[in-house]
Amino acid sequence: MATAFLTHPGYRTSGHALAVESLKSVYDSYPTTPEGVLGFNFGKVLYQDDPRWEYPKVAVIEKLPLTALKPFVDRSVKQGPIEVSLLGNITQQQAVDYVAQTFGALDIKAQDFVARPREDIQLQVGQHYTLYHQGEQNTALASGYFALPDGRDYKRVVGLAVLRSILQLRVNDAIREKTGKAYSPWVDSSQSLLYKDYGYLNLNSNTTVDNVDVVFDIYRQLIKDIQQTGVSSDELKRAVTPMVDGIEQSYENNGFWFGLVYKASSYPEDLANEQSFKSLALAVTKAEIQQLAKQIDLKDMITVAVLPKEKE
16 A cells, blocks of 8 residues: 555645635644744744744645655655555565565665755754733743754763753752743753754743743753752652653554654664663763853743733
8 A cells, every 4th residue: 555655646636625724723722822832933933934944834735736756756756765564563675575566566676765964954043032822811931942962972962861850850949949830841852863953942831921930031041950960869850750651662662663653764773772772861960061051051042932912
């Protein structure tokens, strides 16, 4: 079936209409919550109006027929490279036979994988952005971004993941203590394998309009505290244990394995990295966490405040 979809793709008008309606629903729904507004404008803010990271206008998609994709699909099918991944209770030889009978039977002169381009993309550090939502009038969202290095050094990636987990442990209590309320803050991060020297640590929290600046100060102070005094052995253990438990549980999930094998040829380093995650996480020390925190420049935080739009 996958081979048939690849070699005989449908360019029906019904598919185009479905895509347009799906995009319209995004435009209709995103302004109603702070999270929706942040998610919709995330690319525009972080990537400085680079159109590759923004949602396209509905009018543009309406005028663009699906057949505009045909040259790109045809080139991919005829020249490749095509990465085929099989997941299931099969042997290596069975996998080879299945692919030989399907994709292998096609007239494809697939080229080898080419080196991934190392493009430069830089966060515009120290900037502040204010966005507006159409939801509850006293609900706001404070989102702060700190620059991180890219993801080529996997040991450092794991160490920063542990730091992120420690910040998650700390941020909820800190916001509750400073504002008198808990807003279920969340911490995430990204370190690129494609873009050189590009990554970020992101702290978020729902809050009230009056507490937006307070929350931004909390983000800076949390990292500053780790820079100056480090973390405790108990914190380190509470951060690492669920990470290790989670990765072991994920081994029972087909989704995890598919996410790993579907790019085994294009990103072969992911396979080796995955095998070393547990040992690297368990080996992270308190001194390493403090040193990683010291590499974050607090004054360069990008701040995004999502505030309620005033009613007319």
